Amino acid sequence: MRSNTTARTARRRTLRIAAAALTAAAGLSLTACSGSDITETKPAAHADTGKAAAESSGAGSATGEQGADAQPGPGAKDGAKAGASGKQSGGAQAAAGGGAGSSVERCHTSGLKAAFATGGDAVPDPDADGATSTSIVLTNKGGSTCKIGGFPGVDLKTENGGGVWSLQRSSAKSHGAITLKPGDSTDFTINLALTKEEEGFWQPAFAVVTPPNETTSLTLDWPWGALVDQRGATRPATFVNPIG
Template sequence: MTTQLNRLPRRMAALLAVTALSLGAAACSSSSDDKASDAKDSSSASSSDSATSGKSAAGDGSDSSSSSASGSSGAGASAVNGGTKASNSSSSTGGKAAAAGASASSRCRTAGLKAAFATGGDAVPDMKSDNQTQASVAFTNIGKRTCTLTGFPGVDLVGNQASDGTWSLTRSTKPVTTISLSPGDTTDFSITLGATTEKGSGTFQPGLVRITPPNEESQFSLKWPFGGAITKQDGATHPATYVNPIGS
C-alpha cells in the first residue's frame, strides 16, 4: 500500500510532465504556424505591392513616353514655325530642309558686297575696235561672314543716246560655279561686248550699268568708265554683247 502511494505521486508527476510537453509542443506548433502564416502574408503583400508598383511604373513610363513624344513633336512644330526645319521628325527631310536653309543663309547679299569695274591692265575693254572685247566687274565681300555667289548677275545697260534706252543683257552658255567669299575676298564676272567704231543708228553707247548680284533684288549702279559704243542688238537671239557667270 505504501508502495502504491509512493508510485501515485510519481505517476502524477509523469502525467503532468507529459501534459506540459504536449502543451509546449502545441504552443510551438501554433507559433510556427503563425510565423509561417505571417511569412506567407508578407510574401503575398510584397508580391502584390511589387506588381502594383511595377504597373504604376509602367504606367508612368508610358505617360512619360507619350509626354516626351508629344513634347518632341511640339518642339519640332515650333522649330518649323520658327523657320528651322532641321527639327522635323524625319531626319532625311530635316537634313534636306537644313541644307536648303544653310544655302539661303550663306548667300551673299547686295548690302554685304561692293561692286566695281576692274580698270587695271588687261581688264580694260578695247572699245576702239570692231571686235568682241570684255569688261570685268569685281564683287568684294565687305560683310563679317563668309558668303557664296553662284550663277549669273543681272546686268542692265542704260545708254547715253536718246534712242538707246535700257538694255537687259542675255546670259552666255558658260557653266555655273559657286564661289565662296570670306570677309575681304573678291571675285568677278565678265561682260562680253560687241564693240564698234561706228556712230549713230545701230549703235549703243553705255552710260550707266545696273548690276544685280545673283538671286538678289537690290542693284548697284555703276558709271560706265570706258566710253565707246557697242553694236545695238537688244532684240537679237544671239547678240554679241552678253553677261557671263560669276567666276568667269
C-alpha cells in the same frame, strides 16, 4: 444445441471479420484510387500552367512578327515611345547639324561693292572688233561671310536714262556658290561688241548690276566706248556670264 449455437456464432464472427476485412480492403482501394487521382491532377495542372506560360512567352514573339496588327503590352509601348524619341532626337541633331553647316547666308546687295576691273588684261581691247570682254568685281564689304553664285542681272542705261538694254545670259553653266569672307572678291565677265562706227551703235552711260536673288542694284559708270546696237538680236555679241 449449445454446440450448434456455438458453431453458428463462430461462423457469424468469421463472416463479420471477413466482411470487415473486405470493407477495409475496399476502403483502402478507393482511398488509393482517390489519392492517385489527386496526385495525377496536380501534375496536370502544373503542365497546363507551364503550357500557358510557354504560350504567353510565345505571344511576345507573335506580337513582334505581327507588327502593327498586334496589341503590345505597356512595356512594348514604352519601348516604342523610347525608340521613337531616340529617332526624333537623332533627326533633330542631324537637322541642327545641317542647319549649322548651311548657316552662311547669300550675299546681299547691301553687303557688296562692285567695280569694273581696269588693270592689265582686264581692260577690253577697243580694236578687237566685237570679240572682247570686261570684268566686274564683286567684293564682300560686310562683316560676315556670305555665298554668291549664278548669273547677275546687268542693265545698260544711257546718259539721260531714256534707254535700257537688259543683257542676255550666256549658255555657260553656273560655277556654283562661292564663299566670300569679309574683304574677299569674285567677278563675272561681260562679252562686248565694241564699235567705232558712227551708226548702229549704243552708248551706255551706266551699268546697273543686280546680284543673284536680289532685288536692289549697284550702279556703275560705264568706262568703255560704244557697243554695236543689238538690243533686238536673238543672239547678241554683248551678253553676261555667270559669277566665278
